[in-house]
Amino acid sequence: KQEVTQIPAALSVPEGENLVLNCSFTDSAIYNLQWFRQDPGKGLTSLLLIQSSQREQTSGRLNASLDKSSGRSTLYIAASQPGDSATYLCAVSGQGGKLIFGQGTELSVKP
Amino acid sequence: GAVVSQHPSWVICKSGTSVKIECRSLDFQATTMFWYRQFPKQSLMLMATSNEGSKATYEQGVEKDKFLINHASLTLSTLTVTSAHPEDSSFYICSALAQTSAQEFFGPGTRLTVL
Numbered sequence: 001k002q003e004v005t006q007i008p009a010a011l012s013v014p015e016g017e018n019l020v021l022n023c024s025f026t027d028s029a030i031y032n033l034q035w036f037r038q039d040p041g042k043g044l045t046s047l048l049l050i051q052s053s054q055r056e057q058t059s060g061r062l063n064a065s066l067d068k069s070s071g072r073s074t075l076y077i078a079a080s081q082p083g084d085s086a087t088y089l090c091a092v093s094g095q096g097g098k099l100i101f102g103q104g105t106e107l108s109v110k111p
Numbered sequence: 112g113a114v115v116s117q118h119p120s121w122v123i124c125k126s127g128t129s130v131k132i133e134c135r136s137l138d139f140q141a142t143t144m145f146w147y148r149q150f151p152k153q154s155l156m157l158m159a160t161s162n163e164g165s166k167a168t169y170e171q172g173v174e175k176d177k178f179l180i181n182h183a184s185l186t187l188s189t190l191t192v193t194s195a196h197p198e199d200s201s202f203y204i205c206s207a208l209a210q211t212s213a214q215e216f217f218g219p220g221t222r223l224t225v226l
Contacts, residue, residue, distance in 0.1 A: 036217075043117075043204055043219040044155075089154065097143075097208065099215065101154040 002027045006090055006102035013080055014110050021075040021105045023090030028068050031097070035064050035075045036089040038104070044089065048075070080109045113139045115207050117218035124195055125226055131191045132221045134205030140185040141207035145215070146178075149202040161188040195225045 003026045013019055023033070032051045036044040048057045048064040050073070056065040063076040077084060087106045091099040114137040124130050134144055142163045147155040159180055160168045167180035179191040188207075192199055204220040 041202075041220070041222065044206075044217040046214075046217075049214070091155075097213070097215075098157055098160070099145075099155075099206075101156075103154045 002030075002092060002094055002100045004090060004092055004100050004102035006088075006105050008105060009103065010106040010108075012108040012110065015080060015082060017080050017109075018076070018078050019080055019107075021077070021088050021090075021107070023073040023075070023102055025071045025073075025092050025100075027094065028071050030068065030092040030094055032093045033064075033066050033073050034091050034093070034099070035062075035073075036091065038087045038089055040087075047088075077107075080107075082109045082111050085109050113137075113207075113209055113214075113216040115205065115216045115218040117203075117205055117221050119221060120219065121222040121224075123224045123226065126196050127194055129191055129193045130195055130223060131189055132203055132205075132223075134188045134190070134207065134218055136186045136207040136209075136216070139207070139209045139211070139216075142185060142210060143208040144182060144188040145206045145208070146180065146188075146190050147204045147206070149204060149220075151202075155204060158190075192223065195223070197225045199223065200225045 007022045034049045035047045050066040061078040066073045087104045089104045090102040116135045118133045144161040146158045158173045161180045161182040163182045169175045182188040206215045206217045
């Protein structure tokens with residue numbers, strides 16, 4: 001059974017810092033991995049999607065890497081801003097297209 | 112980008128009543144939609160997969176008679192929480208799988224509070 005774990009559960013940083021969020025999964029047989037952002041009481045916004053054959057994806061200040069063999073992904077946020085404060089969720093897609101989510105990392109960027 | 116809406120965005124009801132939540136794909140067709148539940152400070156847990164024109168597939172531990180799913184068209188799926196109890200209070204999120212791109216797009220969620 002696929003399990004997704006995110007570390008840390010919460011993170012507080014001063015504005016301008018570069019930071020890394022970690023995601024690990026137990027079954028390397030995935031089709032893709034996605035990073036989402038969730039603001040309090042809101043739905044999900046897809047940030048980056050990495051296909052199983054890819055190693056990384058970049059969008060603006062965000063960079064996500066994928067090491068399928070070791071079951072790990074990282075989300076790198078450069079020059080963090082207060083507007084980046086949210087919960088970041090990692091999810092892997094396996095058989096049947098079902099997404100398995102991690103618990104999320106709650107990020108707070110202090111001005 | 113593709114937009115998925117949910118209605119209502121929040122609902123408060125008395126214990127024992129039934130509540131219907133709608134999920135619509137506004138600008139694309141979706142033969143498959145998913146329903147998730149999220150408790151406070153926890154991640155999303157898949158409840159069921161809704162397929163247009165056929166019965167929904169429920170995840171282990173989810174009562175199909177309590178959470179009724181109807182996917183009557185390519186743009187609409189509904190989740191009805193029957194005889195709701197306080198422990199059903201949660202954030203319910205749907206998603207729709209775009210046929211063309213096979214990408215999953217999420218709705219804004221519905222906050223259900225059962226008194």
